Amino acid sequence: MRHVSYAQALEAAVFEEMQRDSKVYYMGEDVGVFGGAISKMYSLFQTFPERVMDMPLDEKGFTGIAVGMAWMGLRPIVEFMYPDFLVLAMNEVAHGACKEYWLSNQKVPVPMVIRSAQGIGSQCGAHHSECIEGWMMNYPGLKIAVPTFPEDAYGMMKYAIRDNDPVLWLDCRTTIYTEEADIPEKEKDALIPFGKARVRREGTDVTIVAWHKLLKDALAAAADLEKQGISCEIIDPRTLIPFDIETVLASVRKTGHLVIAHEANVRGGFGAEIAAQVTEREAGALKAPIVRVGTPNTYIPVGMVEWQIVPDKMDVIRAIKKTLGRDLLEEEKGQVEVDGVAELKKSRPKNDEA
Numbered sequence: 001m002r003h004v005s006y007a008q009a010l011e012a013a014v015f016e017e018m019q020r021d022s023k024v025y026y027m028g029e030d031v032g033v034f035g036g037a038i039s040k041m042y043s044l045f046q047t048f049p050e051r052v053m054d055m056p057l058d059e060k061g062f063t064g065i066a067v068g069m070a071w072m073g074l075r076p077i078v079e080f081m082y083p084d085f086l087v088l089a090m091n092e093v094a095h096g097a098c099k100e101y102w103l104s105n106q107k108v109p110v111p112m113v114i115r116s117a118q119g120i121g122s123q124c125g126a127h128h129s130e131c132i133e134g135w136m137m138n139y140p141g142l143k144i145a146v147p148t149f150p151e152d153a154y155g156m157m158k159y160a161i162r163d164n165d166p167v168l169w170l171d172c173r174t175t176i177y178t179e180e181a182d183i184p185e186k187e188k189d190a191l192i193p194f195g196k197a198r199v200r201r202e203g204t205d206v207t208i209v210a211w212h213k214l215l216k217d218a219l220a221a222a223a224d225l226e227k228q229g230i231s232c233e234i235i236d237p238r239t240l241i242p243f244d245i246e247t248v249l250a251s252v253r254k255t256g257h258l259v260i261a262h263e264a265n266v267r268g269g270f271g272a273e274i275a276a277q278v279t280e281r282e283a284g285a286l287k288a289p290i291v292r293v294g295t296p297n298t299y300i301p302v303g304m305v306e307w308q309i310v311p312d313k314m315d316v317i318r319a320i321k322k323t324l325g326r327d328l329l330e331e332e333k334g335q336v337e338v339d340g341v342a343e344l345k346k347s348r349p350k351n352d353e354a
Contacts, residue, residue, distance in 0.1 A: 001182035006175055007039035009150035009183050013157035013190075014041065014077065018048050024161055025069065027053035027062060028079030037081040038117045039176050063089035063114070067096040070112040075161055080116035082128040083170065086136075097166040098141040109164035110141075113157075119213055119263045120310055121173035125302035131212075131264035131295070133240055136168055137273065143167045143194055144240040146211045150181040152238055155192030163194070172212035172263075195242035199251070203233035206257040206320050209248055209274055211237055214261035214293065214311060221316040228329070232320065240270050248274065249282050256287035259319045263310055266294035291319040 004012065018024045026044050028036070032054040035042040045052040055062035059080065066076040080086055086093065097110045118131045133144055143165050147153045153171070160167040184190050200215070201222055210218040215236055222232035233251050237244060252258050258278060260271035271292040278290065293311045300306050314332065321328055 002185060003180060003182050004150055004154075005177055006150045006153055006171075006179040006181075007177055009154040009181070010039060010157055010171070011041045011043060012183065013154045014161070015043050015047070017158055017161045018044065018051060021075065021161075022051075023074045025051045025053060025066075025074060025076045026079070027055055027066060027076055029055055029057060029081055031055075031079055036079055038079060038115070038171065059085050059088040060092060063092040064096065066112055067092050067100075067110065070097070070110045070166070071100065071108055075111045075113075077113040077115060077161065080114065082122075082124075082130075083116040083118045083132045084127050084130045086114070086116065086132060093142070093166070094139050098139040101141055101165070110166045111162075111164045113160050113167045113169050115169040115171070117171040117173040117176060119173045120300060120306040123303050123306060125306075126299035129300035129306065131170075131262070131269075133168075133170060133262075134264050134269045137241060137270060141165060142241065145169045145194065145238070146172075146240055147238055148172055148175060148179070148212055148215050148236060150179055151183050152192060152198075152236075154183040155190050156194070156238065159191050159193055162191075170212075174213050175216065192238075194239045195244055196239075197235050197237045197244035197247040199233065199247065200236045201232060201234040203231035203255065205231045205255055206233070206259060206324060207248065207251040207255045208232055208234045208259045208261060208316070208320070209237060209271075210234065210261040210316075211240075213263045214316065217311070217313040218259075218261055218316050220313045221320065224313070225317065225320060230320065230324065230326075243274070243277075245274075245277050245281075248278060249285075252278055252282055253285045256285060257320075257323045258286065258290045259293065259316065259323060260290065261293035261311065261316050261319065264294055265297050266292055267297045269294050288323045288325065291323045293319045 030037050032045045066078045069076045100108050100110050120129050122128050147156050208218045218234050260274050275290045293315050295310050
């Protein structure tokens with residue numbers, strides 16, 4: 001096993017796939033000598049300079065090039081500095097990448113990966129902090145991967161590159177350099193197929209489905225609540241499309257309570273889709289209404305104040321106690337944000353007000 005950071009795990013996966021398959025290309029803005037804007041992948045350009053392609057500030061243009069490459073049998077990986085910029089290339093993604101396999105009567109696969117890192121962490125404000133899975137899930141043919149931990153990033157990226165469908169790969173900006181784990185040394189142990197969730201923590205009182213930043217917050221919340229006699233089961237979906245609803249349903253049948261937490265806006269977020277599926281298929285197993293946790297329907301401000309807008313561990317704790325019908329403890333009510341960033345989100349807009 002190799003002990004690496006999330007960024008190193010991702011670099012290793014891409015490097016090994018480029019080494020294995022000469023049809024794999026890596027392209028985007030500043031991905032060459034600079035190593036990439038999201039996480040540094042210096043080894044790619046140093047080893048495969050002819051297949052690491054620095055592109056101009058033209059998301060529409062280079063995404064269209066990548067789609068054409070995929071149509072012709074190559075396997076491009078396209079890096080976007082920020083997922084917000086994907087809107088500039090939506091015609092190429094939605095109409096070029098997602099529909100071609102169907103329009104060609106299943107004769108033209110589109111094996112490409114579109115990679116970016118979403119959420120807060122850059123302090124760059126509204127044009128650089130969106131979580132986009134909610135507005136990208138409506139394009140049939142596009143798979144959406146949301147790994148949070150290094151071992152998943154490694155195995156799932158290998159799978160994504162080999163997949164014949166277009167994959168939207170979303171890293172979590174706040175965990176790229178902080179998370180560390182062991183990844184396999186041998187190829188046969190590496191691949192992690194899409195569509196299979198992982199139970200990160202077993203519990204009996206409440207099911208929590210979360211990914212990226214909110215998955216880390218949920219794990220921290222569960223550790224705190226265990227001291228109060230509340231047992232949380234935490235599910236990491238790893239991919240949103242395909243989504244492993246069966247693992248979620250099995251957990252809900254056991255606990256009878258469900259909290260869904262994500263960094264994206266509550267309104268129109270993927271949490272609403274999960275809640276709908278659970279309600280349609282297992283409403284009788286629920287002992288209380290489903291509670292969703294997410295960012296209010298507003299934009300992310302510039303600077304450290306961004307931490308005030310998005311949900312955190314305390315928001316997850318409140319949601320858990322709400323669905324369980326329990327009151328917050330006094331110390332929870334007055335808890336101050338970590339690192340003195342700000343007082344508890346007293347003035348943050350509610351979801352129905354923003």
